[in-house]
Amino acid sequence: MLLYALITSSAFAMSNFPADLQTDLGMQCTATCDLCHSSPSGSGVPTEPFGIAMVDRGLTVDAATVAGALDAMVADAVDSDGDGIIDTEALAQGLNPNPTGADYCPVGSSITGPVYGCASVSASPVSGLAGLLIGLVALADRRRRAAA
Amino acid sequence: MYTLLRGAVAAVPTPRLFSLPLILLLLWSAPASAYPFMIEHSYTGCGECHTDPSGGGVLTNYGRGQGVILLSSVYKKRDGEFEPGKSKDFLFGAIPLPKQLALQADIRAMLIPQPGKVRLLGMQNDLEAGLDAGPVRGQASIGWVSEGGQRAWLTRNAGAGGNLVSRVHWLGIEPAKDLLIRAGRMNLPFGIRSEQHMLMARSFTGTDTNKGQEYGLDVFVDRGKVRAEVMGIAGDLQVSPDAYRQRGYSAMVGWGITHKLELGLSSKITHAALDEATRTPATKQAHEVFGRWSPASSLALLSEVGLTASDASGSNALGTVGYLQADFEPAQGFHVVGTGEWCDDNLSDTATTTTRGWLGLQWFAVAHFDVRADAMYGTLYCTPGVPSTFLGMIQAHAYL
Numbered sequence: 001m002l003l004y005a006l007i008t009s010s011a012f013a014m015s016n017f018p019a020d021l022q023t024d025l026g027m028q029c030t031a032t033c034d035l036c037h038s039s040p041s042g043s044g045v046p047t048e049p050f051g052i053a054m055v056d057r058g059l060t061v062d063a064a065t066v067a068g069a070l071d072a073m074v075a076d077a078v079d080s081d082g083d084g085i086i087d088t089e090a091l092a093q094g095l096n097p098n099p100t101g102a103d104y105c106p107v108g109s110s111i112t113g114p115v116y117g118c119a120s121v122s123a124s125p126v127s128g129l130a131g132l133l134i135g136l137v138a139l140a141d142r143r144r145r146a147a148a
Numbered sequence: 149m150y151t152l153l154r155g156a157v158a159a160v161p162t163p164r165l166f167s168l169p170l171i172l173l174l175l176w177s178a179p180a181s182a183y184p185f186m187i188e189h190s191y192t193g194c195g196e197c198h199t200d201p202s203g204g205g206v207l208t209n210y211g212r213g214q215g216v217i218l219l220s221s222v223y224k225k226r227d228g229e230f231e232p233g234k235s236k237d238f239l240f241g242a243i244p245l246p247k248q249l250a251l252q253a254d255i256r257a258m259l260i261p262q263p264g265k266v267r268l269l270g271m272q273n274d275l276e277a278g279l280d281a282g283p284v285r286g287q288a289s290i291g292w293v294s295e296g297g298q299r300a301w302l303t304r305n306a307g308a309g310g311n312l313v314s315r316v317h318w319l320g321i322e323p324a325k326d327l328l329i330r331a332g333r334m335n336l337p338f339g340i341r342s343e344q345h346m347l348m349a350r351s352f353t354g355t356d357t358n359k360g361q362e363y364g365l366d367v368f369v370d371r372g373k374v375r376a377e378v379m380g381i382a383g384d385l386q387v388s389p390d391a392y393r394q395r396g397y398s399a400m401v402g403w404g405i406t407h408k409l410e411l412g413l414s415s416k417i418t419h420a421a422l423d424e425a426t427r428t429p430a431t432k433q434a435h436e437v438f439g440r441w442s443p444a445s446s447l448a449l450l451s452e453v454g455l456t457a458s459d460a461s462g463s464n465a466l467g468t469v470g471y472l473q474a475d476f477e478p479a480q481g482f483h484v485v486g487t488g489e490w491c492d493d494n495l496s497d498t499a500t501t502t503t504r505g506w507l508g509l510q511w512f513a514v515a516h517f518d519v520r521a522d523a524m525y526g527t528l529y530c531t532p533g534v535p536s537t538f539l540g541m542i543q544a545h546a547y548l
Contacts, residue, residue: 019296030298032427044499044533061527061537064262102427114392114424117304117311 020066025092029105029113035091035098049080050087050097182341182357185448185475185483187440189218192404193375194341199250199278199287201328201368202377202400203341204357205316206252206278206287207547212236216515221481235515239548250278252547254291259542270294270310271358271543279319285328288317299359299384314386315361326370333363333385336398337377338414339438339452348491348504349452352469352530353416353434355398362394376401381418394418394432408442414454423460430460436470446477456493465494468501469530481512491530499533502526517546 018030036051037044046055057072059065070088078087080097087097094105094113105113182194182204194203197211207215216232234241238251245251256272274291290302291313300313320330335341338355345356354360366379377400383393396418404410416434423430436454443449453470471489478484485508492501504526512518520543526536 019298023295030424032425034426044531061534062262063267064265104427113427114422115304115388116298116386117301118386 017066020063021070021091024067024070025088027091027104028094029115031091031096031104034101035096048098048101053078053080053087182343183219184340184342184440184450185477186218187408187410188442188446188448188475188477189214190407190442192402192407192410192440193370195370199280199285200316200335201370201375202335202337204335204343205289206250206276208250208278208280209236209247219481219518220512220515221479232515248279248281250280252276252278254545254547256543256545261540261542268294269296272545274313274315276316283322284319285322285330286319286332287334288314290314297359299387300361301386315357315359318366320366328368329366330368331365333361334366334379335361336381336416337366337368337379337400338398338416338434339400339412339436339454340440340450342450346528347471347487348489348502348530349436349454349469349471352467352491352493353436353454353456354394354418354432355416355434362398373404374401375404383420387424391421392424394420402438410440412438414438414452426460428461430458432460433457434469448475449473450475458493463494465496467491467493467495467530483510483512484508485510489526492532493530494532497532502530502532502534503536516548517544519544 017036018033021027021035022030034048036046036048036054038047046052053073054069057069057076059069074086074088079085080087081090081099083090085093085095085097090097091104095103105115182198184203186197191197193201195201197208197214198204199206199208213232213236216236217230238245238253243251252275254272254274254276258269258271260267260269270293272291273293274289276289277287279286292310293300293313294310297311297313300315302312302314305311314333316332316334318330318332318334320328320332322328335357336355338353339349341357342350343357345351345358345360347356350356350360361384362379362381363383363385364379364381366377368377369375379398381394381396381398383390383395385393387393396416398414398416398418400412400414402410402412414434414436417431419429419431421429423432434454434456436452438452439450441449450473451471454468456467456469458465458467469489469491471487473485473487476484476486487504487506487508489504489506490501491504492499504524506522506524506526508520508522510518510520521540522543523538523540525538527534528539
């Protein structure tokens, strides 16, 4: 029962920060690790202004703290590079909010980060897959009736 | 068909009863489709049970049978003539399929307990097809994920609603017995194929079964005790622009010294004009030894030890990754899995090497269904210097 207690009381998920930031801010591509870290692979504690500001506003390794820290960044209008664009808005635009470092995938720029997927969609694609499964079940039912 | 089963499969263990508290605990348990612990049943290879000769994904008719006979818990005594019948088949036999075609639906969901809430992840909702028609073989999958798995996306929906994914789609020919040449999108031949895609030996080397697939040309050879596979990587065509596609090779060779012991080597070198993580040109290497050993009935030991290298951002970083995992099956269908891992992306810097320990309970409760709970202490990814912490997850997996 120790394992059960461990899981239900103290365990949580550590964040995949680039993916979480992309989702939370609606970024067209993921930021690189140097958004927060001096190491290109993301090792070590955050050393860049954006990362430090997020930690100051409650970010931990727990994925659940990402959204709260971002909300606090907005509330405090944190602008790490002082360009007049707050950090969260800069990221949403694909810009690097730190004083140094390359932008990620600026809107309207020919420089883009990696883009995943073959075709853009404007709605959830789950309905198409659900339709496929429903069709499969209907086919099974038809064959069962035919066999009967 | 690949003749990878050498020797008799172990007898089905005697059914045992679980205590109620243990059952209650296991109902909260967690994940698993390529099961390398099957070496405890003398399977040193994978092609007997999977369309992909290196394992994972669509099961063969034989593999579906073993899923009932060997994987799942047994509640009634079976005689030596036990046959699973239609209970093993796709949709329990509701749709008769031609013997050349295999269909499979995989559903895998994860619950992550967090303070004040529980996070639900739709990890895998795949419909898969396997083709084995004379010299022609093939496999394809299509599915949906609620989040993550970007490299396998077919659709491009960054908002809510998730995306369609296709992890594999390949077509191959068998010009000779135990030789398969195939092209398409497939899992990389590297190390021990495992559904535990968060193993750092998988995620850090980019060889996991969740999103590590690449397009390319692949040759698989099975020569009795030795199986070998080499893949020329043409890049992931589901990632754009082209500069982010890595090209190179990935290869493995495994030697089944006995029915209970396999040792192997893996190697992978790729280059991308722009590395996804650093946006710089990068050549990445990973080379390792791996082993699977079943020293006693119901016990399998798995290990990989590797060296990595990367020149991303001009770093010329030499690293290491590896793990030792023990899978103990005290009663058929119930597994206790203990794992110790390490990973360091740069041995020359001062950041503390990432280490992680985790304990998992996995229960193949009935045919086509398993649950699993894992408790970890460490970090989610290979991030030396980041403090360790606890995390837990509960998974449920069903295939039809």
